[in-house]
Amino acid sequence: MKLFDARAWRTLQFGSIALASSALVACGGGGSSPTATIHGTAAVGAALANATIQLSCKNGSGSTTSNSSGSYSDTFSFDGPCLITATSGSIVLNSFASGAGTYNVTPLTQLLLSYLAGQLGTTLNGLIAGITTNPTYQSALTNSTVIANAENAVAQLIKSTYGVTLSTNSFLTVSFTPGQPGADADLDTLQTDGAITSEGQPAASLAAAAVAAGAAAPISGGSAPGKTTGGTGGTGGAGT
Known part of the structure; x- marks a missing residue:
């Protein structure tokens, strides 16, 4: 009888371990970030050729180099959102990716971050610094309605x-080629009109106006109706 009890006890122990392991997997414990691809175009009108592209995400990071047309692509394990920084000589531009898909890096995406910073009650630098760690910022930058x-x-x-x-209001995720009509021609026009500086940055007055406009239309942690989104062509690797 004692032998039976010992066997029964061992069976219960193994069963408990199996149940605990199943529960851990179901809750996401011990899991890893999904592998997905972020790609897009870095440009100021002219392509940012051979620019260093750094991607810093809620979980995970990646880096790559744009080609002669400013196109970049990186496949790595991550959870969004991700800060995207393109550096080419003295030009440094920022953008973000909600998840996998197409996400461009242009003066307009820099301006978009300024507007969102105003909405979130912070500065552009504050938003950039907090994308990988601040849950409120992360909620906003993975909300399709907030972004649109x-x-x-x-x-x-x-x-x-x-x-x-x-030509399109979806300048963050639209696919385009430098030197062609459409989104790139918009950048050329804005540079001619003084909205974009020779350093590829939004004009200081325009950037300040974007922050002020955002502050006049505040959001609370991206809680406006909407859903988590990936860029054009995918939803993998989205923030959780």
């Missing part, structure tokens, strides 16, 4: 300030 509304607001600000109507 911010893009529309930036497009309206440009139209009211410079009289330029962008």
